[in-house]
Amino acid sequence: MKISIIGSGYVGLVTGTCFADLGNNVICTDNDPAKIEALKKGKVTMYEPGLEELISRNKKEGRLKFTGNIKEAITKSDIIFICVGTPSRDNGEADLTYIENVARSIAAYLDSYKLIVEKSTVPVETGERIKEVIRSEKGERAKFDVASNPEFLKEGSAIDDFLHPDRVVIGVESDKAKMILIELYKPLNAPLVVTDIKGAEIIKHASNSFLATKISFVNALSAICERVGADVVEVSRGIGMDKRIGMSFLNAGVGYGGSCFPKDIDAFIHICEKLGYDFGLLREVKKINAQQKLTVIKKAEGLLWNLPKKTIGVLGLSFKPNTDDIRQAPSVEIIREFQERGCLVKVYDPKAMPKAREVLSKVTFCKNAYDVARGADCLIVVTEWNEFKELDFVKIKKLLKQPVIIDGRNIYDPRLMQKMGFRYAAVGRNIRKA
Numbered sequence: 321m322k323i324s325i326i327g328s329g330y331v332g333l334v335t336g337t338c339f340a341d342l343g344n345n346v347i348c349t350d351n352d353p354a355k356i357e358a359l360k361k362g363k364v365t366m367y368e369p370g371l372e373e374l375i376s377r378n379k380k381e382g383r384l385k386f387t388g389n390i391k392e393a394i395t396k397s398d399i400i401f402i403c404v405g406t407p408s409r410d411n412g413e414a415d416l417t418y419i420e421n422v423a424r425s426i427a428a429y430l431d432s433y434k435l436i437v438e439k440s441t442v443p444v445e446t447g448e449r450i451k452e453v454i455r456s457e458k459g460e461r462a463k464f465d466v467a468s469n470p471e472f473l474k475e476g477s478a479i480d481d482f483l484h485p486d487r488v489v490i491g492v493e494s495d496k497a498k499m500i501l502i503e504l505y506k507p508l509n510a511p512l513v514v515t516d517i518k519g520a521e522i523i524k525h526a527s528n529s530f531l532a533t534k535i536s537f538v539n540a541l542s543a544i545c546e547r548v549g550a551d552v553v554e555v556s557r558g559i560g561m562d563k564r565i566g567m568s569f570l571n572a573g574v575g576y577g578g579s580c581f582p583k584d585i586d587a588f589i590h591i592c593e594k595l596g597y598d599f600g601l602l603r604e605v606k607k608i609n610a611q612q613k614l615t616v617i618k619k620a621e622g623l624l625w626n627l628p629k630k631t632i633g634v635l636g637l638s639f640k641p642n643t644d645d646i647r648q649a650p651s652v653e654i655i656r657e658f659q660e661r662g663c664l665v666k667v668y669d670p671k672a673m674p675k676a677r678e679v680l681s682k683v684t685f686c687k688n689a690y691d692v693a694r695g696a697d698c699l700i701v702v703t704e705w706n707e708f709k710e711l712d713f714v715k716i717k718k719l720l721k722q723p724v725i726i727d728g729r730n731i732y733d734p735r736l737m738q739k740m741g742f743r744y745a746a747v748g749r750n751i752r753k754a
């Protein structure tokens with residue numbers, strides 16, 4: 321099939337490349353000329369395991385092209401995937417300006433039937449708006465369908481997630497659109513959920529909201545566990561082994577972040593409000609998450625006493641492992657909170673340092689975890705990268721000014737840490753009995 325991808329960011333690039341790998345002809349476009357120039361030279365401006373190699377192979381085999389010319393992308397394709405960003409406005413609602421701009425571009429160059437697919441995460445009824453824009457520009461007889469096909473990939477395992485999804489959600493209004501999308505996704509052999517456009521739009525917001533709710537739920541439990549000396553890791557296992565609940569997204573930590581959960585929950589709360597429903601549950605989920613980030617500061621105060629002039633070593637900046645994405649990462653807020661309290665901050669992340677340099681100031685960027693530990697009063701794990709799980713703690717202890725570790729992702733064994741002589745705090749773990 322002839323496909324164009326508008327918006328070649330995390331989602332667009334992975335979607336386009338994977339569709340090319342499945343044998344389709346794909347043109348990716350973006351309104352950031354630097355991004356397109358880099359991609360033409362084979363450079364990917366973000367880190368996603370395996371993506372650069374997959375792009376290079378599909379480019380070489382002639383199935384994947386990049387262009388800055390949106391007209392070319394639209395006119396040379398039958399299916400157009402909208403993959404542009406849908407950021408938050410100050411009041412939390414989704415800013416759909418990029419979506420509208422793309423809809424207007426599609427209308428401008430619509431020369432034959434096109435299937436226009438929302439891949440971006442959008443509030444319910446955005447599909448209606450896209451149709452209205454195109455009809456108002458091209459008239460009622462314009463030949464097109466709009467469909468919603470939300471994306472559930474996770475940064476860090478995006479290719480695998482795309483190629484082996486738990487389900488593919490297809491929101492359509494015509495048999496033609498339905499058959500095209502079913503055919504396109506056939507090679508994945510994935511379970512399909514075929515619904516209408518509004519249903520598909522709600523599924524995406526509801527999925528992210530539910531996952532964030534699970535995280536905030538277990539983080540709230542971690543606060544209870546800390547108060548009574550129970551271990552949230554065992555509590556989570558005890559809950560999660562119930563198949564109706566499931567183990568995933570039940571890890572207590574420093575809170576969720578990233579480019580999706582915070583913005584999608586805000587957008588969902590906002591659209592529900594607009595529709596006359598107050599989704600108070602989700603406002604509480606947000607509140608718990610905001611508080612959870614600050615528990616790290618309280619733990620540092622408990623272990624280090626006065627924070628001014630203390631050196632805090634932060635391990636991990638990306639919002640989760642295996643990505644360089646620091647959008648809404650808990651690390652950024654935690655670092656700023658420490659800085660406001662007069663601390664000096666040293667940081668290291670395996671992949672996110674270049675992006676972190678753009679947003680963090682007055683921090684010392686280190687070359688590895690040991691460099692962070694050297695002379696620091698405390699080491700805090702904010703992102704659970706694998707390389708932090710296997711550190712040489714004898715060396716770490718010698719390098720630290722004070723043997724203090726705050727394990728914000730519960731990756732270490734509390735008993736071992738205490739046996740090694742660390743003053744150690746985790747999230748909701750029973751360390752009194754250790």
Ligand code: NAD
Nearest residue numbers: 327328329330331350351352404405406418421440441471
């Ligand atoms: P991104 O910021 O990485 O990429 C968006 C791209 O769109 C940018 O490269 C930008 O330059 C480009 N763009 C903006 N306006 C354009 C226009 N008019 N024409 C052409 N290009 C334009 O964003 P992302 O992380 O890929 O997310 C895209 C959408 O997918 C969002 O709605 C997001 O919520 C959703 N989503 C993201 C993820 C994720 O893990 N990142 C997962 C599922 C869904």
